[in-house]
């Protein structure tokens with residue numbers, strides 16, 4: 513592997529017509545990655561398509577993609593024990609558009625707490641989706657309170673990655689205290705909103721991802737994305753940090769291997 517896409521969804525319907533070609537193109541370009549589940553079906557499919565060599569799986573229930581689907585502890589625990597599963601999630605808190613804020617926040621916190629317990633039990637890192645409400649860092653701060661308590665209880669068995677990270681420097685300091693990693697998408701190719709934070713995070717705590725099929729890089733914005741775009745994320749990160757692209761590419765691969773304990 514030369515590149516690692518820490519968070520993508522090639523098991524989604526969006527790839528039904530050409531999934532084999534996408535996987536073959538990843539092989540050719542030496543791009544490895546994690547297929548991330550967002551519910552029962554896509555978690556099971558992630559494990560199905562993972563090969564445990566360059567393609568891995570993460571299993572969990574997204575905080576609000578499918579609010580009507582309850583979290584089933586036994587179902588996810590059975591999947592989580594598969595050796596191809598290298599993370600638990602995506603799970604977390606999404607306060608971007610809560611319809612019934614208090615009840616919804618309580619529901620999300622309950623489901624997130626159960627993912628945290630599972631991650632500690634199977635000793636695999638959390639793949640965290642935290643999205644604050646507009647103009648605030650609320651989801652990051654609430655998630656941190658839960659994770660800080662879990663860290664005190666579980667110690668090193670509690671690890672995690674902040675996927676699609678949009679936090680500021682203050683929230684970054686909190687998550688660095690926990691020893692977490694921060695994953696960036698191709699958003700870096702079309703906005704400079706995160707440049708200061710990307711420069712602030714120690715190189716050893718950075719990861720690259722695409723969140724494909726979402727968030728294609730410039731100049732393909734709006735089109736279906738794919739994991740090969742992780743190369744654009746690496747270039748953008750190198751430019752923002754003023755570092756050599758090869759150095760950052762190698763660091764991101766090493767970080768992913770460490771964070772997800774890949775053979």
Ligand SMILES: [Zn+2]
Pocket residue numbers: 519521548602723
């Ligand atoms: Zn995702």
